[in-house]
Amino acid sequence: MFDQATLIIGGESRRTGSAGLLKVTDPATDEVIAELPRAGAAEAVEATRLAQKGFAEWSAKSTFERYQILRRAAQLMRERAETAADVMTREQGKARAQALAEWNSCADLLDWSGEEGRRTYGRIVPGRAADISLSVHHRPVGPVAIMAPWNFPAWGPMQKIAPALAAGCSVVVKPSEDTPVTAWAIGRCLLDAGVPARAVSVIWGQASEISDALVKAPEIRKISLTGSIRVGRIVAAAAGAELKKVTMELGGHAPVIVAADADLDALVPMAVTWKFRNAGQVCVSPTRFLVDDAVHDEFVGRFAEQTSKLVVGNGADPATQMGPMTTLGQLQSVDALVHEAVTAGAKLETGGARIGNIGNFYQPTVLSDMTPAMRAMNDEPFGPVALVMRTHSLDEALAEANRLPVGLGSYAFTRSDATAARIAGTMRAGMLGLNHFALALPETPFGGVLDSGFGSEGGTEAIQSYLTTMLVTHKH
Structure with missing residues (x-):
């Protein structure tokens, strides 16, 4: 996979990046195991523009069709688990048994989220007049920027990707530059399963430059970050200035x-x-x-x-x-x-x-x-x-x-x-x-309070966070 990995921009492979080359190192041997294209703001802007078009395609599919595609992606992940676990161990360092368990857990998360996405029901509210009906609808928020950490190269991104796609959002994923190939492998599973090409991008490189471009891009309607408290404050403040939804998982001290x-x-x-x-x-x-x-x-x-x-x-x-x-x-x-x-x-x-x-x-x-x-x-x-x-x-x-x-x-x-x-x-x-x-x-909320952030990843709470609410009143 190290030889195959490329940036993914709107579903298309990109073998060059505006910021040069990124060297990925094995933390057990100090060996350079991959030289990959390194993205900057230009790639982030391009990915967000394509994500807007991908959102139109993906959100137009029925919840059942999205469920079927995500189930196929989960099955592809299981079929590719042995190779993916090897990759994760080499670029991140964890024991291979832990890497394999993490990767397979991500397939479970896709399965659960795809199934739960079929249940993003609205509700009927009794009207106060006989000729007026009231209904509450849930709609996907739009393209989502995902900023994931290096400690869980598969689970970290997938906690965000799975509920976002299940809700009908498109995704632009920025994995850590220390562990990019695992995220690329996830992107390939999604695309090979049938997620529309323009609905998936995976870019890495100049972290601050990419993050800043993603937060400011008008197409992006939500940011989900796992990172330090310091970075969380910066990203949350920038997102607040743009009035964008955020989920922040900022660590703790258990x-x-x-x-x-x-x-x-x-x-x-x-x-x-x-x-x-x-x-x-x-x-x-x-x-x-x-x-x-x-x-x-x-x-x-x-x-x-x-x-x-x-x-x-x-x-x-x-x-x-x-x-x-x-x-x-x-x-x-x-x-x-x-x-x-x-x-x-x-x-x-x-x-x-x-x-x-x-x-x-x-x-x-x-x-x-x-x-x-x-x-x-x-x-x-x-x-x-x-x-x-x-x-x-x-x-x-x-x-x-x-x-x-x-x-x-x-x-x-x-x-x-x-x-x-x-x-x-x-x-x-x-x-x-x-x-x-x-x-x-997959079925339980994961998140913190105080400086540990806000919002949940996992459970129905995660999918709800990628939806907006619309009231429809109808006079007959």
Whole structure:
């Protein structure tokens, strides 16, 4: 796929870009694995103009026909899964089993969204006069600009693509320049399944230039972004100036409340698996473990011991449990947070250093004796680092969980229904996992509150966000 990948503009392959060439690097080997055309504002403007025409074609199809096409696209994704997983592992670094699961989950998301798109019903409202009927209609908002991250090169774009297409919108997708080929592979599945050519574009390159052009393009009627809070503020402000709809998923700093009655036998293996999945580069990765004093020492000992046994290596190796971090810059940022915390008094239980000098490998790390004053407890590490803070009451744990101005994923472990109910009623977050960590499913809303953004991806809420509402009153 690396040799085949090109920009896709209005469904057509483009082997040159106005911004030159983009080199894609394998984060496990530092090898340049692809040289691709690099787009700029010119390609973004062209893609949006074609998306307007593609929107007219795609939105004119019946919801049933769109459903059939998206189901075909999902089947093509499953047929191409092995090759796509290889690509994802090479350009992003995650263990291949995780890459394969991610790709196949995207096929499920297309299936579900296509089916749910058939149910974007309006409603009849009883009129106040016998000769007047009232009805509410839902219409696709128009062409959509999609800005996706590098940590989930398939799931990230597909959380936006699937509901947008299911609603009848056309899409211009801007994947991360670190992981463009996976998004290209998704684009090919959509087009090969029969989505109208001008309804799909996939462009990468000069990130700020492309994003600015997409937001300002009059054809684009909605922007959906997954990114940092800083970038989210910029994009949301620019979209607001143009009065465009937005969905913002801006990350978090997920707390994990471990109550005195938590089942450590169940929790510890789950915590290791979910904390170090994708090298911790997950916006809902469990990060701040707020552990009751009664079980603190046992939890830390068992958690650190199991963490130290994780196999770190090239994601292509079947034995690998955690691959490299995707970028050297992110590795350096994580390393700085770890060393600052240790200098400030945190205890390094395991890990805490880069592995070798080839690839972006970092040891799975557990830090205890964390305090709210440490930078790592305030700035999301977004890497393979677990932070453990001792707490002495549920009140203290909840106060720390809600201290930051972010609220995306959150978790709590307790055997008490009363404690669980109190946590659910107090936690300030878009999502809460009680006694487990899985949050993202096609049929459930995914999103945050406060600085973690607004709007939902997944569930009926996602499709509704790509629709507008129209009231029709008819005097007979």
